[in-house]
Amino acid sequence: MKNYVMGVDFGSTTTKTVILDLKGKMVAACVASKGSISAEGVQVSMDGALAEAGISRKEILRAVSTGYGRRMIDIADQSYTEITCHARGAVALFPQARLVIDIGGQDSKVIAVGGDGLVSQFAMNDRCAAGTGKFLEALARAVQVPLEEMGPMALAATEKLTISNMCATFAETEVISLLAEGQSKPSVLGAVHAAIASRTVGLVARVGMREPAVMTGGVAKNKAAVQFIEQALGAKLLLPPDPQIAGALGAALFALDEVTTPGAGVDEEDQADDTMLIARGCATKPCQKPKEVPLVGPMR
Amino acid sequence: MSIDAIYSAFERAAEQPLESAKAWKQTHGTRVVGSFPMHFPGELAHAAGCLPVILQENHEPITVGHGMIYPFYCGFTRSVVDQACKGDYDFLDAIMFGDHCVQVLGAADVVRAKLPNTRVHFYQLISSMSDPWSLGRARETFLNLKEGLEEMIGHPIDEEATHASIRLFNKNRQLLRKLYDLRRAGDARITAKQMQILVKSSMVMDKAAHNDLLGRLLAEIEKTKAISQRGMRVYLSGHFCQSPKIGVLDMIEECGGIVVDDDLYHGQRYISTDVDETGDPLDALAKWYLERNLKVPCPTRVDQNADWENYLLDAMERSRADGMIVLMAKFCEPHMYYYPEIKEAFEKRGVPHLLIETEHELNSFEGLRTRVETFLEVVKRQSAARRIAA
Missing domain, CATH: 3.30.420.40 (ATPase, nucleotide binding domain)
Known part of the structure; x- marks a missing residue:
């Protein structure tokens, strides 16, 4: 069963991954640092979050990427800039x-x-x-x-x-x-x-x-x-309890919107697009208080 | 010729303007007159049997030019000085420049000092456009320019030749405007890069040859059915003397923007106004000089009847643009002075816009991409919210 969504913030020095369940509850978050724009860092971060959540990649229904390397993440269904995602994450935490x-x-x-x-x-x-x-x-x-x-x-x-x-x-x-x-x-x-x-x-x-x-x-x-x-x-x-993951949280929330909003993922349809965008923009669905999760990799 | 082949021909001239002019000179034996943007009436140089070429900022790093001009001058003036210092303009028979900003004047002084054997002609352009004496002073300047050209060629410029040149240049502007109309209406997909090379090549190529290619392009475009494009409709504003970097234009469209209109000098500003084809050509050119500032207001000119911010708001509405990206060349004082009024007017009206300051030495391209992409994401959300509310 695919019961989770993932947000990956591929930043210039660290990669942050957040996994939410379909109710918007954070089940895992992981920060990894492996040098500048590091594919290895992305892998470590995603694997760390999956391990923390106790799930496999197959259980991820939708993934959204953000950050400098947002276009380099193959598994992402969609990407948004870190500005959009940090805003979304921050507003979800503090409406x-x-x-x-x-x-x-x-x-x-x-x-x-x-x-x-x-x-x-x-x-x-x-x-x-x-x-x-x-x-x-x-x-x-x-x-x-x-x-x-x-x-x-x-x-x-x-x-x-x-x-x-x-x-x-x-x-x-x-x-x-x-x-x-x-x-x-x-x-x-x-x-x-x-x-x-x-x-x-x-x-x-x-x-x-x-x-x-x-x-x-x-x-x-x-x-x-x-x-x-x-x-x-x-x-x-x-x-926020962990300010570093706000962008990844925002990305995960966008992924959740796209799963829970009718027409989500059908970008070709203007109407579906509109509905989805409004849902994305509004802070109507703040996620649960972030769960404290052990971090994998050195913190920056 | 295929559309791609036609665009390639335009691109060669736009990207290598000096080489293209040099080749024209060798083949046709005509003089080449370089001019500074933005108000030079190329018609006069053409009527004098010369190839008028508007000098362009190039892509080369500025090196020896650093010794001649301050780093707080704009990229266009620094690049022009650098090209003059490197001998790139040695093949030009004359360079004509007007005084539309302090930095251009400074650059012209260096060019004159570096090219002692080249005829460098200064023409004083009146900047107050709506005074009772504006038309007369503009005519006087163009007469002075005509006399300078006549001195160079050694005989008077024929009036009928001037009329013929005016007709040719008008035709060129009309063809380019037709392409703008097609793009605005969604009947032709012309990218921002393609539009720039169409206009930029017009600034450096022989107009008859350019018209011929434009005619072929229009014929090909009319045969092709336009494919509808999805994306945010973007209006580009700013950049006077220098063309925006192609990489920036491509990036805007890669991020999901569709450039549908502009007021760039390497765009609408250059082609906005035709010259009257009847009567005294100098009267007609003087009138053109004043009128074009009303068609597309220029912050280097003063006209009580021109209002750039409201012009932009109207132009955006006409082109059904969702947002405007302002491209401001770093240290472009006229633009810097005027921008706060545009910002205020746009914020008051709630029209989204993004300011991008550009430099000859483009840095942090990824950061720029993030800003453009975010802007388009914001515009998309706001447009969707407005549509749903309506």
């Missing part, structure tokens, strides 16, 4: 959300969501990976601090320092200069996180601040990043 801030490995996006649950506007970093997970990774190397320790260390900052360059390479030079001046690592890392917050505020300004705002993506797991962004925005952010 009152009007703004989604998604900071992933390579991209950062700010998405305005209307009262009807539709994406109304969005802004995305379009020049470089400044202010994203890649930026943090590069600067973690410069400061020689493991990535997962960056956030806690930044929260211990005693000096308020500034990194003015948003280019990761130039920012690295600035970080080295600050360290050479004898500044402490926590204070330098505080400046790194403040730089990310500045970049985020710039993106939010392009869309317009709305509340409540949800933060999704891997960087939302970094407490210092969240705190600095909250300070810069002057607003509290809503955080």
Whole structure:
């Protein structure tokens, strides 16, 4: 029996998979990291989620992909961008959300969501990976601090320092200069996180601040990043239990819509298309509270 | 000739404009006059027995040009300077440019300095279009341009030859507009890339040869039944001097958009207005210069009767477009100044649009694809919601 749907978010640094049953309950979620745009990462993530759910691939009724590598996933019946899927996932988790801030490995996006649950506007970093997970990774190397320790260390900052360059390479030079001046690592890392917050505020300004705002993506797991962004925005952010899987959850919810809505999957028919799209756009069917599932593969 | 063969002929000229002009010069022995976009009346150069060629941004990385022009100039001006520095324009007999923005003026100064043996003619175009003296000043400029051309060829330009050139250029614009009409109505599937190469090749090819090919293309298209296309109808706006990159146009259509209309310079803007075929040709060209700004408003010109944002809203309605993608060349000041008004008007009317800033050095193509695809997903949902509500 095919009683499940799957959402796969093939991101630039990690792959996230969410499996839902046909009632919208999350039965498994898995994050895998195997390097940039890694087919192996996709496999590990999907296999991990299937194992967690205790089902085989044959039991997946429909799959939707998203993320940078969304067109590379053979088993996907449909694909949507990560902007659409993160919005859908975030609104499903927090139906009152009007703004989604998604900071992933390579991209950062700010998405305005209307009262009807539709994406109304969005802004995305379009020049470089400044202010994203890649930026943090590069600067973690410069400061020689493991990535997962960056956030806690930044929260211990005693000096308020500034990194003015948003280019990761130039920012690295600035970080080295600050360290050479004898500044402490926590204070330098505080400046790194403040730089990310500045970049985020710039993106939010392009869309317009709305509340409540949800933060999704891997960087939302970094407490210092969240705190600095909250300070810069002057607003509290809503955080999903696992912000990294919001895109995969959104993709899975689209797959579920296509299964449960009459005419789903018949894209050639305009009318069926319309019905399906409205169902997709609305936040009328938030999924159950995400189940805590063990993660396969290292977290980012 | 098959449709594909006809498009290939257009594409060769559009993609290799200088090589194409050079080959024409060798074969026909005519002078080649390069001009800057966007307001040069090619009819005068044609009547002078020359091949008018509108200089194009090329695909080459900008190298030696970096030493001559600031990096905060637009891609078109930087590319033109780079081509001049590399000797690409050495075969041109003259270059004519007008003053429609500060960056073009800067680029023209470098071109003049780099080509001391080439006739580089500057013509001062009036930018206020609705003053009592606008028509007279425009005529004066075109007279000045005509005299410059006459000095180069060594004899006066015959009035009847000018009329003949005007007729030929009008015919070209009419044929291209017919293709636009067919596409808008859904009677011909012409991709954004194909439309660009049709218009761009018109800017660099001999008009009679171009008309001949257009006639063949129309005949072939009329024989073919158009296949209905599914997708979101997209209106493209922006990009003045330079043509949008083909990769960007293809990507928009790969993402599910169907480009149905535009106001691009390498599109409707270039072909919007015909020149009066009777009376004094200079009067007619001056009138054309003022009128075309009303047909498709240009943010480099000032006209109290022109309103670009409302023009765009109306044009979208005419072409039944679901959304508009604005292509803005980075550092294009006239466009940057005007865009907030378009944004405000579109938001007020609830018409979806996406701004894409383009550069000579295109980066993060995948990121761009994500933005376009998301925009089309949003447009699709909004269109569906509107249809169901209706």
